[in-house]
Amino acid sequence: MFAIARSAVRSRASAARFSLTATAASIHTLPKLDYAYDALEPHISGEIMQLHHTKHHQTYVNGLNAAEEAYAKTETPKERIKLQAALKFNGGGHINHSLFWKNLAPTNAGGGALEAGxxxxxxxxxxxxxxxxxxxxxxxxxxxxxxxxxxxxxxxATKKLEIVTTANQDPLLTGLTGMPRRTAHAPIIGIDIWEHAFYLQYKNVKPDYLKAIWNVVNFKEAEKRLVEATQ
Structure with missing residues (x-):
């Protein structure tokens, strides 16, 4: 189980067309956005984007670094097993959010435009x-x-696009250790449904947030992921 969590954090992020930013010492860092915080307005507010990126995602990065540092210092299997939950949660949060930022684009940069292809x-x-x-x-x-x-x-396995949900910060990744590639889903588009992704703007009305986010989905990036997944 631990091998699965570690592999998800370190070695399989390429399936989602991004990589975890880390130094040789495995210190993960917050990735920069390709657009300004307010560039997705009015669909996602600048305030939400700034808090989501600099506070929430940064918390996952910090937690992942702390868990990996603690793991490196542990000497017994029992101690390492105790760290699996922290590695999975924070590693998944880092993976999912790194994908999510690439998943979005301002409307003036092609966001929301699904073209023939x-x-x-x-x-x-x-x-x-x-x-x-x-x-x-x-x-x-x-x-x-x-x-x-x-x-x-x-x-x-089916060679089709399918809708899947994951709980908390569980990632959707192909080729995890112990999970045959043919049974896994490659992430094409991900939507964060944690309250920190929408509550300041949409309150408890999830359907309004879900309707709005399609206006800033980066379909060019999604298509790249699909082409890579089918190769």
Missing amino acids: PLKEAIDRDFGSFDKLKEKMNATTAAIQGSGWGWLGYNN
Whole structure:
């Protein structure tokens, strides 16, 4: 189990087209955004983005570094087992948020624009239309009890796009140690449904947040992930 958590944190992030930023000493750092905090307005406020990035994501980075440092100093299997939860939670938080920032783009930089290509073809094939995908994914994600993530993932077994949810900060990654690639989903689009992602702007009305976020989804990045997953 521990091998799975460590692999998810360190070696399989490439499946999502990003890598954890770390030095040779495995010190993870907060990734920079490709846009200003207020660039996603009015769909996601600058205040939310700044707090989400500099406070919440930074907390996962700090927690991951602390857990890895503690692991390096432990001498018994029992002590290392105790660290698995912290590695999974903070490592997943770092992985998911690093993907999430790339998942978004301002409307003036192509955000929200699904153009003709492999991704649109796959969406039309597997869901009937883009509107049907949004309707189904929004409903599935809104139904998450508590905190978690809604995903559009590529299933290597069925060769189709599928909607998947994960609890808390559990990542959606392909090729984890002990998990055959053919049974895993490659993350194409992820939606953070933790309250810190929307509450300041949308209060408790999750459907409004889920409807708005599609206006700033970076479909070019999502298509790159799909092409990589199908190779």
